[in-house]
Amino acid sequence: MIGVCYLDPSPVEDTFRLLKIPWEWYDPAHTYDVVIARKGGVDAAGAFLVDLSEKDYFAEIARILNEGLPHCHEPVVDILIDELRQILKEHTLLVEIPPVPWGHPYIVALTHDVDITSARERRWVSVGYAVYQCLRKGMVKDAAQILGAKCGVGKDPWNCFEEWMQLEEELGVRSTWFFLPEEGKAGESAPAIRAGYYDLNPGLIKTLTDGGWEVGVHGLDNWRDAGAAREELLRVSGLTGAEAGTRVHWLLFNKDTWKILDEAGYAYDSTIGYNDDVGFRAGTMQPYRPRGCRRLLEVPLITQDGGLFGGKTWNSSDDGGRGTCLRLSEEEAIRRCEEVLAYAKKYGGVVTLLWHQVSMAAPKRWGGFYRMLVERAVEDGAWVVPAREAAHWFTARSDVVLQTKRVPGGIRIQMSGIGPDLPRPEMMIRIHTDAVNIGKIKGDYIEGAGYIDLRFSSQEILVNVNESTSD
Structure with missing residues (x-):
């Protein structure tokens, strides 16, 4: 048995929701194989002491989970947990519920943010810039199609829902779609360019949910205002008839966001990630319950299309202003994604992917890379699911109490x-x-x-x- 002595219970509970092993608060009347405490704080009485005065695993793990890290390219929380795991298993028969399901090496959560649904809805400046990019790349036919769609002629190439559904049907997977809850609204104090210019389409949403896809909230003000959080959730869940998770548009976030989302009734959030990078802002690939939340789970965002291939972004990881994305070649992007998958195989958890609805179309054409990543995950035997299913699985794991007892x-x-x-x-x-x-x-x-x-x-x-x- 493992006994823990620590003044603040929250960091300990944060840690052991991720490292699911039997443990208890230190009781001097009990006998332990291992005691985790500060030297001199308890009488270990022959047990091995993990001395937190040398390295306070609990404080460091909780700090990273609840504050995040800029441009973090390795899952430092998962690494800290594994370091503690290796110490413990040297001194006790360690039993654990790993952060992966039976029969799968890791989990992939597929998500799409719906910022745009058509060329026709966009302002001329946005359409004109896209046409300019197409012409620079020699995509003359695509440029003409975009211009025609803006003028109401021909099929709109920026409405890619059918193509995405066909692709995922072929691969035998489903994903989550985060829709903006209100047309023409940028959000409080946000620049006008943040607004989306489509209204929620009940027929499209029914087609998605009937087909096994998930629909969530691409939040505008739900990250900062309790009333807006409830209203935006109702706009979407009223159409789906189901609980909903959220990812905030532009990944906007502050110290009160988790509490606001939790109290509003969101099932999970998937905002903690980077617009301009690929990596581990929360330090982990495991969905976790943020400090002070009763129900909400954070499903960290690991990899998004814009971070890999984009040029400029809003809400950069450095100062929240305009920032530069990685602008990787396909070969470089493959190497970065392989690094992420290698960590997932080693430590478990969820690789959350974000590919925007419009990114399959010109001038971006990033759908082929998405297909390659999903095919790789399927070949690896990963459990590839919408974000809600990953959140449900980790909620169940988090709630399990694991106990062991020695018997003859x-x-x-x-x-x-x-x-x-x-x-x-x-x-x-x-x-x-x-x-x-x-x-x-x-x-x-x-x-x-x-x-x-x-x-x-x-x-x-x-x-x-x-x-x-x-x-």
Whole structure:
């Protein structure tokens, strides 16, 4: 057993929602294999002491989760958690619920922000600049189609919903669509260019939801105003008849945003990421419950099309003003995305992708790269889903209470805090020990390097363990 002594409970709870292992608050009447505390703060009584006066894992993890990091290219919270995990498993038989479902190496959440639905709705200055970009790239036919659509002639090439649905149907996946809740509104104190010029289309939204896609709120003022948060949620959920998550337009955010969204009733947020980079603003790929939230989960945004390939962006990661995106070549973008996927395979969690609705069309033509990323994830065996499904799975995992008890010949693993219907895909139990130390196992399992994974098929599992290992 692991005992923890720490004055502020919040950072400890933040950490152990991500590192799902059995632990308890330190009780001097109990015997522990490991005590996590500051040296001199408790009597470890023969247990191994993880001395927080040398490195305070809890404070550092909580700070990053709740404050974020600029231009962070490695999942530092996941790395800190793994460092703590490696220490613990050297001194106790560590049992864990990893941040991936049974049978999958990682999760991918597919999302699209709907800033634009047609060329005709846009101002001439925007259309003219797009035509100029097309001509620079030799896309003469595309330039003519965009001009024609603006004038009401021909098919509008910036309405790409059918193409996206066909692509995802071919790949056997579904995604989340974040729609702006109000036409012609830029948001309080925002420049006019932030506004979208389409109204919510009930027929389109029904087609999406009937087909298995998710529809969420691309927030305008929900990040800063409680009344606006409720109104914007109602505009969208009133059409879908379902709960909704949000991603704020331009990724605007302040210290009160999570509390506002939580109290307004949003199921999750997926705003914490970069407009001008690819990486780990929250330090983790795991969806997590922000400080002070009762229900809301943050699903960190990891990779977006504009960050990889775009030129200029609003709300840069540095100062919130205009910023420069990475402007990568396709080869460079592949390398950056492979780095992200390598981290996902190592640490688990969710790689949240954002490709804008209009980015399939000229002059951007970024849909092919999206297809390649999704095909790669499917080939890897990843669970590829809309953001809501990833949030639901991690909510269930966060709510599980994992306990272990030594019994003659092994350990009894018990899970509570979960309803009678286990989440799908199922979670798994990881026992950090070599397979040679485990006796007969009932049910499905996989042997790894230094661990055994068991399918989480019931709320109590008895595992035979060699006596020397269970001590």
